[in-house]
Amino acid sequence: MNSLEAWIEQPDTxxxxxxxxxxxxxxxxxxxxxxxLPIIPPTPERVREMLSYCDxxxxxxxxxxxxxxxxxxxxxxxxxxxxxxxEPEYFPVVMAAVDAMCDPAFNLYALQATTHPCAxxxxxxxxxxxxxxxxxxxxxxxxxxxxxxxIGRAIRLTLMNIGGGYPGxxxxxxxGAPSKFSYCVAENEAENPWTSLSLERGFDQNxxxxxxxxxxxxxxxxxHASSTGTGILKMVAGTMRTTGNNDIYNYQxxxxxxxxxxxxxxxxxxxxADGYGKEKIREYLxxxxxxxxxxxxxxxxxxxxxxxxxxxxxxxxIPIFKRPEDLLIAVVGGPGKHSVVIPTFGATxxxxxxxxxxxxxxxxxxxxxxxx
Amino acid sequence: xxxxxxxxxxxxxAAEPEAVSAGQRKPDVNALRIGLLDNSKxxxxxxxxxxxxxxxxxxxxxxxxSLRKGSVAIPATAQxxxxxxxxxxxxxxxxxx
Numbered sequence: 001m002n003s004l005e006a007w008i009e010q011p012d013t014x015x016x017x018x019x020x021x022x023x024x025x026x027x028x029x030x031x032x033x034x035x036x037l038p039i040i041p042p043t044p045e046r047v048r049e050m051l052s053y054c055d056x057x058x059x060x061x062x063x064x065x066x067x068x069x070x071x072x073x074x075x076x077x078x079x080x081x082x083x084x085x086x087e088p089e090y091f092p093v094v095m096a097a098v099d100a101m102c103d104p105a106f107n108l109y110a111l112q113a114t115t116h117p118c119a120x121x122x123x124x125x126x127x128x129x130x131x132x133x134x135x136x137x138x139x140x141x142x143x144x145x146x147x148x149x150x151i152g153r154a155i156r157l158t159l160m161n162i163g164g165g166y167p168g169x170x171x172x173x174x175x176g177a178p179s180k181f182s183y184c185v186a187e188n189e190a191e192n193p194w195t196s197l198s199l200e201r202g203f204d205q206n207x208x209x210x211x212x213x214x215x216x217x218x219x220x221x222x223x224h225a226s227s228t229g230t231g232i233l234k235m236v237a238g239t240m241r242t243t244g245n246n247d248i249y250n251y252q253x254x255x256x257x258x259x260x261x262x263x264x265x266x267x268x269x270x271x272x273a274d275g276y277g278k279e280k281i282r283e284y285l286x287x288x289x290x291x292x293x294x295x296x297x298x299x300x301x302x303x304x305x306x307x308x309x310x311x312x313x314x315x316x317x318i319p320i321f322k323r324p325e326d327l328l329i330a331v332v333g334g335p336g337k338h339s340v341v342i343p344t345f346g347a348t349x350x351x352x353x354x355x356x357x358x359x360x361x362x363x364x365x366x367x368x369x370x371x372x
Numbered sequence: 373x374x375x376x377x378x379x380x381x382x383x384x385x386a387a388e389p390e391a392v393s394a395g396q397r398k399p400d401v402n403a404l405r406i407g408l409l410d411n412s413k414x415x416x417x418x419x420x421x422x423x424x425x426x427x428x429x430x431x432x433x434x435x436x437x438s439l440r441k442g443s444v445a446i447p448a449t450a451q452x453x454x455x456x457x458x459x460x461x462x463x464x465x466x467x468x469x
Contacts, residue, residue, distance in 0.1 A: 012381065019377045033382050042380045070384030079382045110445040161382040254442050254449075303414050347445030 063102025068164025229274025407460030
């Protein structure tokens with residue numbers, strides 16, 4: 001199909017509603033197309049405006065979204081981004097994140113369908129994160145900033161409406177998590193004493209990126225007392241070593257869990273000042289974030305760990321992650337003595353994509369992507 | 373102001389499943405080879421054993437090939453699938469919790 005106008009004329013691509021916000025929302029709720037919060041009505045005019053920041057053909061899929069494997073065409077993504085409340089300038093970030101999520105190594109099929117309370121966490125790096133005012137500071141994981149809230153929400157609506165991840169059908173989460181409404185932050189590069197997440201993952205500082213992580217919600221590390229890096233890392237390790245997180249099921253073959261530690265800037269400064277680079281942090285946490293096998297129930301020991309560790313004693317320390325290099329580290333947040341630990345789904349790999357033109361060239365400014 | 377709004381549907385249709393040709397083998401019902409694929413969920417092995425025992429009660433079973441996925445959350449390897457295809461007339465897979 002060549003024409004967007006012709007596509008809109010197709011009987012299955014449009015729906016009519018009474019011209020009233022409540023009627024629109026009632027209709028979208030009834031159809032199962034909403035996350036439960038009010039949506040912005042996706043009129044053809046608003047969707048065209050959303051596409052004004054997309055230089056890719058409107059009908060050329062970015063990927064197929066599991067488990068339904070619906071085609072994530074820019075037009076479908078734009079509809080969901082409008083509903084989420086995105087500004088058109090945010091749309092390239094949504095597209096890059098969807099591209100990343102559709103990488104087979106991310107294992108979106110399992111992330112969508114699982115009973116586990118995970119959601120794709122988006123971490124945005126680079127000049128575009130600052131240009132779009134994506135919150136990297138105070139309350140970055142919380143409410144208050146349009147870019148964080150609506151980009152993350154567009155991802156959730158996409159997972160539902162294109163991927164088929166509807167609660168009870170395609171999304172079988174036992175309890176789910178509030179992060180499934182929206183889960184998007186920027187890295188606080190200005191207060192990161194180490195290499196940023198995107199530089200570490202092979203991109204240069206002028207390239208803006210989105211990293212997706214199949215993640216649980218953040219778990220707090222309250223440490224107002226430690227004045228050394230080792231002290232803070234000891235507290236981080238203590239928060240990481242829990243029996244109930246998926247990452248520790250690392251007896252499974254072919255999986256390399258990548259839990260995420262996000263330091264608040266104050267903790268990051270102290271840890272850095274104590275001589276800890278990222279490699280040394282990883283080594284410390286690999287050694288100390290371990291759970292004695294005896295902490296697990298006998299049934300779990302028998303069914304999960306004996307297969308791998310044989311007759312090892314109950315004092316055996318089981319690591320949360322298999323290899324030091326798998327730990328992800330970033331800096332997010334504002335003032336305060338808190339960091340967060342983010343366990344993952346386990347069988348997933350973090351994926352990073354540059355925010356790019358259709359031909360793959362990274363965009364340096366979001367305005368570079370404006371097409372009309 | 374119009375009484376009606378035209379809105380775009382956010383839902384994408386499901387992908388068309390790829391066509392797969394049905395197997396041409398004709399199993400010997402007097403010497404059935406059963407394959408079991410344990411997805412590694414807790415208790416899946418018990419469920420599969422019960423199912424295979426039930427099949428054995430109803431039919432003549434020549435062999436049982438029992439394999440296990442490395443992880444519940446990732447697909448079975450090609451090696452596992454090939455072995456099951458080679459050694460089985462009928463494969464039972466199950467999940468449990």
